[in-house]
Amino acid sequence: xxxxxxxxxxxxxxxxxxxxxxxxxxxxxxxxxxxxxxxxxxxxxxxxxxxxxxxxxxxxxxxxxxxxxxxxxxxxxxxxxxxxxxxxxxxxxxxxxxxxxxxxxxxxxxxxxxxxxxxxxxxxxxxxxxxxxxxxxxxxxxxxxxxxxxxxxxxxxxxxxxxxxxxxxxxxxxxxxxxxxxxxxxxxxxxxxxxxxxxxxxxxxxxxxxxxxxxxxxxxxxxxxxxxxxxxxxxxxxxxxxxxxxxxxxxxxxxxxxxxxxxxxxxxxxxxxxxxxxxxxxxx
Numbered sequence: 187x188x189x190x191x192x193x194x195x196x197x198x199x200x201x202x203x204x205x206x207x208x209x210x211x212x213x214x215x216x217x218x219x220x221x222x223x224x225x226x227x228x229x230x231x232x233x234x235x236x237x238x239x240x241x242x243x244x245x246x247x248x249x250x251x252x253x254x255x256x257x258x259x260x261x262x263x264x265x266x267x268x269x270x271x272x273x274x275x276x277x278x279x280x281x282x283x284x285x286x287x288x289x290x291x292x293x294x295x296x297x298x299x300x301x302x303x304x305x306x307x308x309x310x311x312x313x314x315x316x317x318x319x320x321x322x323x324x325x326x327x328x329x330x331x332x333x334x335x336x337x338x339x340x341x342x343x344x345x346x347x348x349x350x351x352x353x354x355x356x357x358x359x360x361x362x363x364x365x366x367x368x369x370x371x372x373x374x375x376x377x378x379x380x381x382x383x384x385x386x387x388x389x390x391x392x393x394x395x396x397x398x399x400x401x402x403x404x405x406x407x408x409x410x411x412x413x414x415x416x417x418x419x420x421x422x423x424x425x426x427x428x429x430x431x432x433x434x435x436x437x438x439x440x441x442x443x444x445x446x447x448x449x450x451x452x453x454x455x456x457x458x459x460x461x462x463x464x465x466x467x468x469x470x
Contacts, residue, residue: 189226196238200323200352203239207348208325210235215350217259218293220286221302245297245352250274254356258297262309263288265296274358277315277365277383281308284369284378297351300336303343305441306377306402308369310337313354314399314409315383321353328352337406363387363395366465368458369402372445378402379446380454382410386466391422398459403440403451412437413459424464431459 195210197203207213213235216222225231239245245259250270265271266282285291285299285308299309300320310333313320318333322345331344338344345351369381380402387395396417398410412434417427435456440448 190232217298218295220294256354258351262291262294310407311399311401316356319355322349340405364466364469366462368462382458382462384462384466
């Protein structure tokens with residue numbers, strides 16, 4: 187099957203792209219195309235206009251001052267090799283080892299991953315761990331959207347039809363802390379059936395801070411706040427943690443689909459959660 191007919195535009199500047207989004211009805215933005223192109227070919231989406239933002243170099247940068255700022259058009263392969271990301275956000279590079287394959291990482295962008303918002307996508311999970319802020323722009327100006335407010339529903343980000351995601355702003359954790367990322371998929375590179383990200387701080391074996399994100403198990407990736415609240419302030423004891431996470435695990439509305447049942451996802455998530463916490467503790 188081929189895509190239905192559409193008009194194609196390739197703007198030369200960000201303002202040109204924003205004006206197209208303002209004036210063109212039913213437009214889709216083409217960045218890496220790793221999600222959009224298959225959807226076009228299968229006619230899951232049939233836009234009247236496609237706006238190709240490749241070439242807008244102002245959207246493809248990585249910088250660090252007080253915060254880490256990542257342009258939305260930054261390729262996944264760039265993130266995986268960048269020394270700034272390695273120093274300040276190593277869990278992102280670890281999560282990227284689970285993302286697709288070399289060919290898709292060469293084209294896929296962080297902005298595309300966040301806007302497509304597949305519930306099993308790894309990069310939204312990383313952004314959630316750090317309470318990232320997403321900068322979106324329109325001809326009217328820019329606004330910041332907290333990552334926790336980004337997902338409205340299944341594959342539905344909180345961005346208007348005339349807006350473009352331009353930048354991801356992340357404040358890295360300070361001081362000694364560990365990180366862990368665990369995932370299970372049918373084959374390496376497939377979408378996660380379940381995944382967990384963890385940031386952890388310990389002081390004299392007390393969990394002084396913890397951030398957990400989960401993906402692949404519900405309609406949207408999200409912070410696992412119920413479990414964080416249960417574990418924060420307790421003595422780090424992995425056997426006790428295995429007991430304390432049971433109630434939060436029961437509060438999740440697990441997906442049932444053609445891959446696995448919700449019951450199986452719960453079993454997977456418990457194991458991955460414990461592994462991610464253990465992995466983070468070893469790195470503190």
